[in-house]
Amino acid sequence: MMEPNKKVDLPIEIKKKKSAIQRMKKHVHSAWNSVEESSRKAWKGAAAGAFFMLILFTAFFGIGLETGLGPVIDFLIVFIPGLFAALLSPYILYPFIVLVKKMNNRFLAVVLSSAILLIVLLTQVRAAYQILPLSYGVIGTGILAGGAIGYWWKSKRTKFSSLLALMLGLVCYTGFALWLWSPGMEKYPAAAVETEPKSFNVEDPSKKGRYDFRTFTYGSGTDKRRPHFADEADYETDPVNASFITGGWNKYRTWFWGFDRTELPLNGTVWMPEGPGKFPLVLMVHGNHVMEDFSDEGYAYLGELLASRGYIAVSLDENFLNTSSWSGSLNNEISTRAWLMLKHLNQFEKFNEAEGSELFNRVDMKNIALLGHSRGGQAAAVAAEFNELDRYPNNGMVSFRFDYKIKSVISIAPTDYFTLGDKPVQLKDVNYLLLHGSYDSDVSEYSGDRQYDGLTFSKDGDWFKSSLYIHGANHGQFNTSWGDNDTSIPMNLFINKKPLLEGEEQRQIAKTYISGFLDATLKGKEEYKPMFQDYSHALDWLPETIYINRYRDARFQVINDFENDYDLTTGYSEGVTFKASRLKYWSEGVLKSRENDDRGNHGVYLKWDDSYSDPGKYQMEFSEEYFKKAAITEDDVFTFSAASMGSMKEASDFTIRLITESGETSEISLGKSLKLAPALHIQQSKTLFYQKARYGDSHEPVLQTFRIPFEKFDLPIEKVSTIEFVFDKTPKGHIYLDEIGVLDGNQ
Known part of the structure; x- marks a missing residue:
């Protein structure tokens, strides 16, 4: 047993280590004392320097104010308040600083480091200004x-x-x-829109068709992660060199996939009808998702339905172009996605010509549709444009030789940030369908609307475009692999999922509209067109929610689309003038997104209330024989698009009135056909501060197209001199009006 107070000699090595640590502590202590001594000597001068810089720049701001009141007044307006603020603020902050100094230093160190590191973590998925309040709330x-x-x-x-x-x-x-853990809350329950289903004596396009089908895969054989595109693929394809178009590919991505950008594989899953005949071809491509969670598998529900209804449906694998948390993202990947879609068409051309292949002479290469989701939705549109070009717009030394018969493009919740030659992508002469959900927490703006507006038609064609905005639909549930996760963990924990449709309901909408659209545009089944002109024709096949849709075709005659000038009284067509009376507000302007971005579309804003004894009006006056010269008859359809602004909490109604030269009138209530849907206010996040920073305003105007046959007015159309919008049904209102014109009623 050791005797008390007896000195024990330590080994020499331990003594040396202890003496080294002691010397280090002594140096650190000495350095810290030097810093403290220097700060005691310098703090007054440093404080004066900071104060001087503040006063100097306050003076600069005063000199540069330029109110027009004179330089002395300008200077004093800024300098005097600035000086008082500079003098008082130290006294306001002083008690808080004293409180902080009294706090435990370890506590402050842990709290500050935790807050900083949490902010660093969250900025990997969101901008700092969006997540700062969220970070403070979590740490608090x-x-x-x-x-x-x-x-x-x-x-x-x-x-x-x-x-x-x-x-x-x-x-x-x-x-x-x-x-x-909770799904969130129903903060903005929308008022119901009472819409009766219109008679529609056609087969439900979402029902399984008469064809049996088989499923098989093709691939280039180099995929390390999925054998069904490698050694288990039914057909082997040649890889393609995308080095001219793809940037940012690194060695980590090559290690993961087993190939680089010079040998991108052509991988796909095919659902093919059994039986004789050629079948239209539908290529489907996913959007951006983490590349390790494969996205192409999420469209089997569409592939199976379309194959049963007589289409060759293909889900393309472009997962290797997606984002990864550890290997980053690619440059120019929208162009790459689009170009690869066309290379897959090259491959199907070869399949179709290869004797011995089960696809030999089975592919109808004159009837092709491209379908894309998210970034894939924009890529499908870009691919349709590439198909028409001889040269790659971003590098003219690269030639394109595609020229396939792409008749239709379907975009599901597409992005719209990519440009070609610094110009927006604008489609021409192709059928187009756009689907988007109000509760999309990824592509949270209705950006596909710009793609829709940019599409133009030649007058001699038979194309149409239609959009369907679905209240309660999110981004991911159109893909079974993505589900209700519109973003990744941890940000997904803050997403409000309570108001969402069920996944099966959302996919039922997709099946109905995609199948019907393909039947109408690739198989010439004109009987399906009404559901794209007016969603109420399809209500018997759809889950209960609010729908808003637009429609336009190549035979549309414009009366006014508000793109011509800033004169409120003139329009697109000569011989038409515009007036307004008893309105609170009348102005033409651009349509804005929820984040206040320009949506590239102009219309007229109209606001009214019940402050006048007579209702407000917006009027179009036509020159003599305008309708006769424009070859407009009673068989044609008067059409326009309108959107409720943010204050419109209920579905609204108003009157359309026609007046002849002799004063005869005939009018129809808009609600007899279809009421204007209320403003849909959306809460995508569980937190108000994150909602505003990440998603912007709760409301975004969405246009609904209305169609009223002239025959319903029971007036000789060639005698009409005035068409009025009379706001007599809803006491107060604020709407956006656009796309006033006439559709050919003989379609």
């Missing part, structure tokens, strides 16, 4: 809950105050966990 919750439990731990644990603190801490932690 942790401080409150942990502090309460810590108080209980260090106090007498049986005291009432300690137990109360423990309960507070546990409630905070449990409540936060339940809040993260």
